Amino acid sequence: MSAITAPTGRRARRWRVPIIWWLLLATFLIAWLLVSLYGRGNFVATSTLLNIVERATALGIVAVGQTFAILVGSLDLSVAYLISVTAVMASFIMQGDPSRVPLALAVVTAIGLTVGLLNGLLVTKARINPLIATLGMGLILRGLLNASFQNFAGSVPESFQVLAYGSVGPVPVPLLLFAAVVAAGALVLARTRFGAHIYAVGGDRATARLSGIRSDRIVIGAHMVASFAAVITGLYLASRLRSGAPWIGPDGVYDLESIAAVVVGGTVLAGGRGGVLGTIAGVLIFAILDVMFNQLGIGSYTKQVLRGLIIIAAVAIYAYRSREVVG
């Protein structure tokens, strides 16, 4: 079976990796053209490009984690509230005091990994559908958070704001953070045994189990990665907003948006195929649309309609492509 499909698979992969990048390029060129003709500002100025990346950062980081969850055939709807929990807890513990930063980082990481572990256990051991498990987890986090904090709690010290506002030479620190998360995600998937197992489990759980992979552990691990990425996003947002508020996660719609970015980026919702680089292209497409609509002066309602249609269209293109390869 695998011997027959392997060459097709390799050819298909060579096909599949670029297509999202072609879409990204096309989006960029169309945006550039439209903005040059009808909009204001220089779309290819460094400042505009940096602004696009700035818009992609928060969603991009959480989407890298979401990619892991989706690759194993699961998904995570609790990330939005986990982002809020992280941002609020971090600034609450820091209280503007640089010496408390390590403690805050340790606590939020522990919370994040626990949430990921619980999500993973609910999905694997308790066999609860991931949609319900993580939706429920999100509700639990939301209630706990709103019961405990009603507003911006505490603040982050100035030194911690480097994460969002600093720069190393001409390169902004958030860009470095974003790049580091993407690189780490891509490396783990491409070069580690854990990464290989993620594809195996997502592709066919039964086969993976037969070949000796402890698939439950892989799924739990993927959920912990997803939660950890949400923690990083939460820390970045706390640094950017100087403080954490309970609404920053749901206000950004990071749960559904990150899933949308992942699938627009070519990762298959059923798991097993796709990757972090595609996800980043998906996030960048959304960010380019954002800037394009701003510079064209078109309202957000139109953008929302278009965004919905793009999500459907992108996935339809993949489905069409993959059928062609199979056929």
Next chain:
Amino acid sequence: MLRPIRILLALIIAAAMTAAFAQTSEFFNEADLIRDLGYMEMEAEGPADQPWIQAIDPTYIETTQYAKEGPWTVCFSNAGVNNPWRVVGFTTMEAEVDLHPNIGRFIHIDAEGSDNKQISDINGLLASGDCDILIVSPNTTAALTPVVETACEQLPVIVFDRGVNTDCPVSFITPIGGYAFGAVAANFIVDELPEGGNVLALRILPGVDVLEFRWSGAERIFEEAGINVVGAEFTEGSTANTKSIVEDYLQRFGNIDAIWMDAGATAVAAIEAFEDFGAPYPIITGEDQQDFLLKWRDEGLTAIAPTFPTYQWRTPIIAAEMILTGQPVPERWTLPQPHITAENLDRYIQPNMPLLHYALCGCEDMPGFPERWGGR
């Protein structure tokens, strides 16, 4: 495998409940409350028929250094147009822009209710170098402070609606504010409530500063008057939730004598709950939305409508022109904040306008009224 999860969940819930009960109000500021209530008593400077250019107790600052040849580009970073109040306000603002021929371009960017996006939006505007002046309606006070500080270094900034935690903007435009809003409504209820009557408070969401100010303004008055507040519930701004919550309270307590609301959007749904239940109308507080005012008149309710007037959306454009022509502007531009009572109710009813139109838009004389606001 399941048992540890359940135990853990139980522990989490227990911890959360402890936290919830240990909760104190983080919003109350006595000095601000006293200032705001003082403003309610003061006469505003300026023409009484144009409250959007009136100012209460203003301190003017010089702006000659910002004077510039027109036509100007005015940029506006907007927290969102995600509720009727903001839609009416923004429509009014666009109409105001049309009254200023010297404003060559008006760039509006909608942050869609996200702090993170609004920061990027402002950064994008600053980087484009297109703006002569920047107007900001912050999504939240604390989160937008850093980027507004950055903007202040590059160009004159006007902030309105919610504030920021810095005085770097040239002018901060706001009606008197939430404490006065909540207090006006609460005082009315205290005056009208029969002996031993009970009050239900309906709030939209926890944690939104403007709304928290309204509640803390009211809560103290209820406490001092010894009023029996049977509950303070969050409706999430949903009419269906509002109606269900009110029905549950009617069932639980048999009768509710007064409803205090932190925003008027769901007032009519609350009233309908009484109708459907067959209970007598309560004393109720709402806002200047047409559906509430019509209901009030038709049913002869005992009601009051404090307002957070949408005419405040005109003022930033007027202030922008003043600053760019070097005229002095109030540093804190406090606009009057009228409330609608049974005496002046008829003046504010506009049957030709949409039901969710806000009466205090100050837009009746503007070009394009009423069609531009959805009226007929």
Next chain:
Amino acid sequence: MSDTRTATQVPAWRVALAAVGKSAPVFLVLLILIAWITYLNPRFIEPSFFLNFLRRSAPLMILAAGQLFVVVSGGFDLSQGSLVTLTVLAGALLAFGDPANTWWVILVLYGIGLLVGVFNGAVTSYLRVPSFITTLGMLLTLKGLALLITGGAPRGALPPNFRAFGRAFIEDVPLLGRLPWAVIVLFVLSALFVYLFHYTVLGKQALAIGDNQRAAALAGIHVPRVRITAFVMSSLSAVTAGIMLGGFSGVSINVGDGLELEAISAVVLGGAALLGGRGNMPAALAGALTLQALFTLLNFLGLPSPIRVTVQGAIIIGAVGYAAWRAVRAGQERGA
């Protein structure tokens, strides 16, 4: 295979009854919740109060019934909530408060629902886009459209005869007192849904597709047609829920927010398996009622409202986890 054979030989009502029996937990939970609420507030089970509770639950129950068709066929419909919002906003805009407009407006709204359902079903079937994605895109698109056509603030109004379905009562009914229209609508539609799901070929085919799509296709089922029908059922139920919610509480821009996830939770509470193959209509309706009873109970308990959300999350996880655990145990027993 043996399941399909019994399904064709045994009378449908017995299959339905057996299914109800198998998913008994939801009915048990519902009874406990109702008993608990009644303990806190004895008037709750007086006819007029209980009917009012049913009236309030009607929109979610109808949504859950529609959602069930999609869920058992192995999909999701995340666009229900946005379609509810679009129904209310477009209804107000088109009718503009004039009772003479009500009937054609309702027809137009169902027309929109039909289009949305066919689109969801066709994209999912023919373009092979997972329904989660199709309907997620639709969620964004419909909400955007609703805001676009109204300019962000609702315009017009729903006339009284439009609102009657969700709001009006028939007065002085013997034994019951005031009978809400919504409850009559609910009973008629529930009967219709039970009939469609358990007594027509549609329900069985949807279940078969959800169980094993390839086997269903080999057995001669026209998979796309069944799937599209399932999505149409879901969309039409969303339009109905929109008409009833608009009637119940009037026009607002966030009327439908989050309802799709509540409907999915209700269906799952009723024992339906996500990703298809298992589910029955009475239990799904009971699931929605259970969810609504839970909200009501939490209101009556006077818990701080954020905690209610937490409890809601924990209970959804707990109930589904319990069902999964039972399923596993049943499987082991059968195996042994």
